Amino acid sequence: MDAITLTRPDDWHLHLRDDEALSAVVGHTAAQMGRAIIMPNLTPPITTTAQAIAYRQRILAALPEGSAFEPLMTLYLTDTTPPEEIERAAESGIVKAVKLYPAGATTNSASGVTDIAHCDDTIAMLASVGMPLLVHGEVTDHEIDIFDREAVFIERVMKPLLAKHPKLKVVFEHITTQQAAEFVAAAPDNIAATITAHHLLFNRNKMLAGGIRPHYYCLPILKREQHRQALLKAATSGSPKFFLGTDSAPHAQGDKESSCGCAGAYTAPAAIELYAAAFEEMDALDKLEAFASLNGPRFYGLPVNADIVTLERRSWNLPAHYPYTAGQHIIPLMAGESLAWKLKA
Numbered sequence: 001m002d003a004i005t006l007t008r009p010d011d012w013h014l015h016l017r018d019d020e021a022l023s024a025v026v027g028h029t030a031a032q033m034g035r036a037i038i039m040p041n042l043t044p045p046i047t048t049t050a051q052a053i054a055y056r057q058r059i060l061a062a063l064p065e066g067s068a069f070e071p072l073m074t075l076y077l078t079d080t081t082p083p084e085e086i087e088r089a090a091e092s093g094i095v096k097a098v099k100l101y102p103a104g105a106t107t108n109s110a111s112g113v114t115d116i117a118h119c120d121d122t123i124a125m126l127a128s129v130g131m132p133l134l135v136h137g138e139v140t141d142h143e144i145d146i147f148d149r150e151a152v153f154i155e156r157v158m159k160p161l162l163a164k165h166p167k168l169k170v171v172f173e174h175i176t177t178q179q180a181a182e183f184v185a186a187a188p189d190n191i192a193a194t195i196t197a198h199h200l201l202f203n204r205n206k207m208l209a210g211g212i213r214p215h216y217y218c219l220p221i222l223k224r225e226q227h228r229q230a231l232l233k234a235a236t237s238g239s240p241k242f243f244l245g246t247d248s249a250p251h252a253q254g255d256k257e258s259s260c261g262c263a264g265a266y267t268a269p270a271a272i273e274l275y276a277a278a279f280e281e282m283d284a285l286d287k288l289e290a291f292a293s294l295n296g297p298r299f300y301g302l303p304v305n306a307d308i309v310t311l312e313r314r315s316w317n318l319p320a321h322y323p324y325t326a327g328q329h330i331i332p333l334m335a336g337e338s339l340a341w342k343l344k345a
């Protein structure tokens, strides 16, 4: 097989940042994806519908000429988000989901939720308007080992949350463990998950064996091979519960290559090609379209994209870096390395 044609994919979990950084990165996603769910973890975070509408305008203004890319906006849930904000969000037609960051779990999560009990009425409103809650599923308890934080989150937070709100639509974002993959597969239809390309392609050795590679440091952190295998199995299973969410999370080179480096892998420039590599490893390229282009819109209740894209089997090398903010580069995942598939321009 030398070419694959797919309905144009969407990215159901993306960080675009703001200002200069936004302008530097948005074209990479817009060249591949029809739409993307835009994460709200700016500083300060996007907590209101009015802020989401303004942020969407900045994204549209930063797009390359003629781009049809559509940003789908989210709100950042806090301890004090009122249920009325959810009603406003639903009425806007612009906000598609609300994001739960446990306070302190990841980049720009300081304003996140300290105890989900504070959000009960707001989450009940989400369930009643049918808007998905997107969850960064890691506990923040310092007693819990970083490699166990996702699995513990399922028991301590996810199961009680779903027991209390059985109709709530939940996307378990960027799952990284066998436990999460099995939990989602066995859950009712209102529970789905995004999976990143980097968690499908790499285990923690890539980050830590033979030298520490900060561009592979992201949250949730890369896990053991056993977990990568479980994610590959889930993504290629044909189940409509699993879909593409790159979690492409740009940070300046200097903020990654540091004594206390930021979490986040920059995968947007080669997103679909990285997923193609993972699906090919499973001999499952025939399952890529459902995962990348069909399952996400179905869960969100949106139409699939009307146009198609073509991937060609053609070896190419990722650039060593891209321009980012003034005086800073951004280093993509697999910088300088080769990929077997290339999206046809």
Ligand SMILES: NC(=O)N[C@@H](CC(=O)O)C(=O)O
Pocket (backbone or CB within 6 Å): 015, 041, 106, 107, 108, 136, 217, 218, 219, 220, 247, 249, 250, 263, 264, 265
């Ligand atoms: N994934 C990451 O490692 N980082 C994300 C935050 C997130 O998605 O948790 C970021 O905003 O940089």
Ligand SMILES: [Zn+2]
Pocket (backbone or CB within 6 Å): 106, 136, 173, 174, 219, 220
């Ligand atoms: Zn996250």
Ligand SMILES: [Zn+2]
Pocket (backbone or CB within 6 Å): 013, 014, 015, 039, 247, 249
């Ligand atoms: Zn993210």
